[in-house]
Amino acid sequence: MHDVIIAGLGPAGSTAAYRLAKSGFKVLSFDKEKFPRYKSCGGCISAKIDGLIDFDISPCVEFTVKGAYFTYRSGRKLDITADKPVGYNVMRDTFDAFLLNKAMEAGAEVVEGTRITGFVDKGGHVDVSTSDGRTFSSKFLIGADGAGGVIGREHFGMTVKECAVSITAELPYDNSALCGMDGRLFIDFGTVPFGYGWMFPKKNFLSIGVAGDLSKNSGSIKKSFNELISTHELTSGLKVEDTAGWTVPVYSSSVKSVVKGRALLAGDSGRLVDPFLGEGIYFAMKTATVAADTITQALHSDSANLMPYQAWLENDLFPEFSAAEKVSNLVYNHPRLWYKILENEPAMMLKYFSVIRGEESVQSFYNWVYKRIRSRPWRLLRRWVESKFV
Ligand SMILES: Cc1cc2nc3c(=O)[nH]c(=O)nc-3n(C[C@H](O)[C@H](O)[C@H](O)COP(=O)(O)OP(=O)(O)OC[C@H]3O[C@@H](n4cnc5c(N)ncnc54)[C@H](O)[C@@H]3O)c2cc1C
Known part of the structure; x- marks a missing residue:
């Protein structure tokens, strides 16, 4: 026994x-x-791992991440970087x-x-x-x-059934090609319906992938992957041979x-x-x-x-995941508007970095974003409408 x-x-x-x-x-x-x-994965572990375990994972860490280069459909590059680690990239x-x-x-x-x-x-x-x-x-x-x-x-x-679908690949890569862009993830909004694309640098590989809600990507996820790879400046012209599909069982x-x-x-x-x-x-x-x-x-x-475990999930984790669900509805239902907001207010992402680091709750982040957007509805709406016609 x-x-x-x-x-x-x-x-x-x-x-x-x-x-x-x-x-x-x-x-x-x-x-x-x-x-x-x-294991098919981007392999970026959030920095809140530091407070969870009692051993050192640095032998596995290939890059310490302090921020990201965001793009919207491979263009409109936006560098948002913090002064302390947000995550760690591992294989x-x-x-x-x-x-x-x-x-x-x-x-x-x-x-x-x-x-x-x-x-x-x-x-x-x-x-x-x-x-x-x-x-x-x-x-x-x-x-x-x-x-x-x-x-x-x-x-x-x-x-x-209600999960996200993904396609990933590990692209052999000379990371000197990052040319000063190291310490960043590459994240793209807008190419994948209700999801996003990523390129996470490791020592010898670029872990690339796209993931999106199954209901919006059924049968089309590979197309989004190919579109990202062929248009993004880090990967355009590179040949991606081995890809893997996997489910992301989001809450x-x-x-x-x-x-x-x-x-x-x-x-x-x-x-x-x-x-x-x-x-x-x-x-x-x-x-x-x-x-x-x-x-x-x-x-x-x-x-x-074993019910104390279930109680912890219901009282502590699920409210956070529910708030993250609301953030994801906001962002992925309106990726163009979201990107415009991000361009105008990069501080919003710096605040989300503190959520990733575990310094702030998703619930307080969502409330903060919601109030900020509500307090300036006309300006944002005007800019969004204008951006559609420029
Ligand atoms: C495309 C993609 C990208 C992702 N990127 C990130 C990221 O960048 N950062 C992040 O934090 N998370 C990311 N995730 C999520 C992350 O990969 C998972 O949440 C994480 O692996 C969960 O760990 P786990 O131990 O629960 O499951 P797993 O890592 O899947 O481990 C499950 C293990 O169970 C074994 N197994 C399965 N069935 C049996 C069985 N019947 N008997 C015995 N063993 C069995 C498997 O072989 C496997 O080793 C990503 C996921 C996907 C799909």
Whole structure:
């Protein structure tokens, strides 16, 4: 009998494994892949990670990000840079293997190349089955098997229907071509309907991609990707061969309970991704941390109560994600107007950087933006209308 079994060893699973094993619990964890494994991702981790973990991730950091060059449909370049870090760019194969190693060093038992196929909650424990036909028992189960993972899909009714779709590629790249533009992300609005495009510099690669709401991009996401690559100054003329498609399981208010008996979901398997920028690495690690602490509490008190995790989501995280949903409606429904506002008031983005750093809440950011826009409706509207005819 293990204390905890973990399905999936991305940032969520490895963080939970690390935290629980470090507290002395008997942790058994599985991933269907062998590490290092590829994960389709921009690989930018927000700087709020600094306050979350008790180890140094700098061996994996390839670029420290202090701002971004924004474009609107590959033009109208806008450099908005802060004086302190906003995020860190990593390659996910290296970063995820690094986190997994931390979990193993802490004492978690790790099985790679084996898939978890399901579980049965027996009341006093869970029986977990694996693709090699074996069954393991534990007091608790963490589903951290990512977007569309079997635990979320089959046992919690999670669906990827209202998610975002994406296309990404890792372009071999000589970063000296950034010519003084280093320390920035490249973010494009307007090319992708209800979404955005990105180019995130790493040491030897440019991680490029587009993502947008499934309902607005069904069948057309590759077209937006090709349009961005062929028109953006960083990539025009370059050949992009290998692309990958992936779902971004952004939060929606249809997400209800991620706790069921002795099992819970963390990270993408529970659709716990910020719905504005699709930021999920930090949230995978944060939800895994709170999940692990809730399980720790339950193990110490010999209880099966995992509801404090659900309560934290509902009281702390979901209100933030709901505010991010409102920001995303504002921005992606009116990308042209939003870009005009950004050009006039770059301070708005500097303020959002402080949200990304975890210094301010999304709710207060949204209220601030809303008041600012409302206090100047005619000027902005006039400029927007004028810009359409210039
Ligand atoms: C195109 C794209 C770009 C993104 N860019 C960013 C970004 O720049 N910054 C950011 O913060 N977030 C980004 N995200 C989101 C981020 O990638 C995810 O939120 C993050 O990976 C979630 O971590 P996780 O551990 O929950 O899931 P994952 O990283 O998906 O890990 C899940 C693991 O579970 C394993 N698994 C699956 N099924 C099973 C099974 N049945 N049994 C055992 N193992 C299983 C998988 O092999 C995998 O290793 C992006 C996502 C996409 C799709």
